[in-house]
Amino acid sequence: MSDSPASSAPGTPPDASPPLVGVVLVSHSAAVARAVAELAANLTGGAGDVPVAPAGGGPDGGLGTSSDLIASAARSVDRGVGVAVLADLGSAVLTVKALLADDELPSGSRLVDAPFLEGAVAAVVSASAGADIDAVAAAAGEAYDYRKV
Amino acid sequence: MNALPPDGSPIDAAFVRRWLEAATAAIDREAAALTELDSPIGDADHGTNMRRGFTAARTAVEQEPPDTPGAVLVAVGRQLISSVGGASGPLYGTLLRRAGKQLGDEPEVSAAQLRDALRAGVDGVGQLGGAAAGDKTMLDALLPALEALSGALDAGGGTAEALAAAAAAADEGARATTPLRARKGRASYLGERSIGHQDPGATSAALLITAFADTAREAGA
Numbered sequence: 570m571s572d573s574p575a576s577s578a579p580g581t582p583p584d585a586s587p588p589l590v591g592v593v594l595v596s597h598s599a600a601v602a603r604a605v606a607e608l609a610a611n612l613t614g615g616a617g618d619v620p621v622a623p624a625g626g627g628p629d630g631g632l633g634t635s636s637d638l639i640a641s642a643a644r645s646v647d648r649g650v651g652v653a654v655l656a657d658l659g660s661a662v663l664t665v666k667a668l669l670a671d672d673e674l675p676s677g678s679r680l681v682d683a684p685f686l687e688g689a690v691a692a693v694v695s696a697s698a699g700a701d702i703d704a705v706a707a708a709a710g711e712a713y714d715y716r717k718v
Numbered sequence: 719m720n721a722l723p724p725d726g727s728p729i730d731a732a733f734v735r736r737w738l739e740a741a742t743a744a745i746d747r748e749a750a751a752l753t754e755l756d757s758p759i760g761d762a763d764h765g766t767n768m769r770r771g772f773t774a775a776r777t778a779v780e781q782e783p784p785d786t787p788g789a790v791l792v793a794v795g796r797q798l799i800s801s802v803g804g805a806s807g808p809l810y811g812t813l814l815r816r817a818g819k820q821l822g823d824e825p826e827v828s829a830a831q832l833r834d835a836l837r838a839g840v841d842g843v844g845q846l847g848g849a850a851a852g853d854k855t856m857l858d859a860l861l862p863a864l865e866a867l868s869g870a871l872d873a874g875g876g877t878a879e880a881l882a883a884a885a886a887a888a889d890e891g892a893r894a895t896t897p898l899r900a901r902k903g904r905a906s907y908l909g910e911r912s913i914g915h916q917d918p919g920a921t922s923a924a925l926l927i928t929a930f931a932d933t934a935r936e937a938g939a
Contacts, residue, residue, distance in 0.1 A: 629770065633763070633803030659903055660805035666846055667799050667808035671815070 590696040590705045591620040591646025593678075594689050595639055595656040595665060599626035605686050609693035620646040621693045634660040636668055643674045651677035651702030653692050655709060657685045677702060683709035728826035729877065731783070733937060734790040738779055740929035742772040748925055755918040759905035763804055764918040771802035771810070786825055788835075791818030805847070805903060806919060809856060810926075812846050813839035829877040833867050840864055853901040854912065856919035863888035863927045878934040885931035888924035895920045 592609075596602035602625025610619040622642035627633020643652045652675055656662045665680045679702065681692065688709035695708040745752075749765035756764035775797035784790045795814030798807050817839035821827055827835075840860045849855040866887035870880035893916060900912035903919075 627767075627803030628801050629803065631803075632761075633767070634807070635803065636800045636807075660803070660807060663805050663808040663846055664799065667812050670812070670846070 586617075587699060588648035588650050589618060589620045589699060590650055590702050591622070591643065591648060591652040591675075592689065592692045592696050592705070593639065593642045593646060593652060593654045594621065594623050594625070594685070595634065595642075595654060595661045596623070596625040596685065597627075597632045597634065597657060597659075597661060599623070599630070601625055601657070605689050606693075608686070609689045610697075612690055613694050613697040617697075619693060619697050620648060621689075621696075622646045634664045636664050636673075639665060639668060640673055643678055647675035647678075649677075651679070651705075653681045653696065653702060653705045653709060654678060655681050655683055655685055655688050655692060679706065681706045681709045684712050687712035687715055729787055729829065729832055730826045731785050731787050731790050733933060734787040735779060735783065736937070737929055737933040738772075738776055738790065738794055740932050741926050742776045744925045744929050745769055745772045745922065748922075752918050752922055755916055755921055759900060759908055759912045759915045760918055761804075761904055764806060764922065767802045767804040767806060768922055771798040771807060774798075774801035786821070786823050787827055787832075788818040788821030788823060791815070791821065791835075793818075806856070806922065809843050809847055809919070812842045813860075815839075816842035829867075829880055830871055833864065833871060833880075836860075836867070837864055847902060849902045852898060854895045854898040854905065854917045854920070855900075855902050856917070856923040858895045858898070858917065859888040859891040859920040859923035859927070862891040863923075878931070878938070881927075881931040881934045885924070885928040888927040892916060892920040892924040 594602045594606050602623035606621045606623040610621055613619055622645050624638040624642035628635045646652055654665050656665050668674050669680060691712045692705050692709040696705045745768045749769040752768060753762055753765035756762050775794040778797050779790060779793055784793050791814045795811040795818060799811030817835040820835040820838040844857060849857050851857060851861050863884040867880050867884035870883040895917035897913060899910060900906045905912045
């Protein structure tokens with residue numbers, strides 16, 4: 570997804586667009602991270618470059634968290650204007666925090682406080698529309714307010 | 719700050735490497751028991767995760783042995799963060815990296831310096847995980863261990879004696895988590911059903927402190 574070709578939507582100038590904020594989705598499950606990234610990317614309404622990368626599963630490929638996957642996912646979506654990282658639970662959150670504390674993610678990366686799926690959709694949609702990192706983080710965090718009943 | 723403990727061999731890179739050997743052996747020996755403790759209240763992977771992390775750390779340190787105690791701790795912490803795969807990775811990783819950074823690049827440190835470094839590391843664990851004493855986490859072993867270590871050193875005890883006191887306090891602290899209700903991590907979802915089980919993280923923390931005590935005793939420190 571992060572490396573999908575930039576197929577510009579009709580009427581959008583292809584090379585005048587500024588760099589986009591990246592989004593990294595960290596889940597205990599590789600399948601969850603991948604599927605949520607796909608879902609979010611598909612909801613961007615045909616925006617061209619969708620800078621989202623999944624980082625799911627542990628170091629052994631099973632359920633868990635891999636700091637190496639997180640770091641490489643963040644590098645893959647880093648366009649120099651910030652990377653919003655969303656995490657699901659426990660070790661995913663703590664590993665991102667530990668990496669940030671030691672400057673092991675690209676400059677401008679931050680852990681975004683948001684529900685995982687709804688926040689991912691909001692983050693990816695706003696990022697692909699050109700929102701800056703503060704706006705992406707705010708959009709993801711506002712997903713906490715989407716009541717369902 | 720005296721670089722040498724008052725009564726014996728220094729805490730140098732070799733000492734911390736021997737601790738890593740002892741810790742890895744203890745985790746390996748107790749992996750099944752740790753996973754069993756993690757079954758009723760966690761996701762039944764603590765022993766497996768810790769074994770993977772410490773095995774990776776030992777391999778990394780063997781391949782490129784750092785030459786100061788601080789650098790060994792930083793290297794182990796880094797490996798734990800990248801290899802454990804569960805919450806104990808970033809937590810223990812932060813503990814050891816903070817402690818290692820606090821020791822700086824001195825080739826030998828005193829027991830008091832080690833205590834101060836461990837205190838900085840344990841503070842880092844509290845900041846990262848947001849847990850406090852009594853939340854049924856590794857801190858329930860680490861905090862009493864620090865207190866006992868400090869008390870013994872302040873009373874003039876030697877390195878081995880003080881670390882033995884820390885190990886006893888860590889073990890007691892781990893056992894004392896059994897009646898507690900978990901307030902952090904997956905176990906906290908279980909509410910009252912987390913009561914009656916010893917916390918796996920506190921248990922592994924006690925193993926790591928005990929490995930320090932064993933290393934010091936064998937060194938005659």
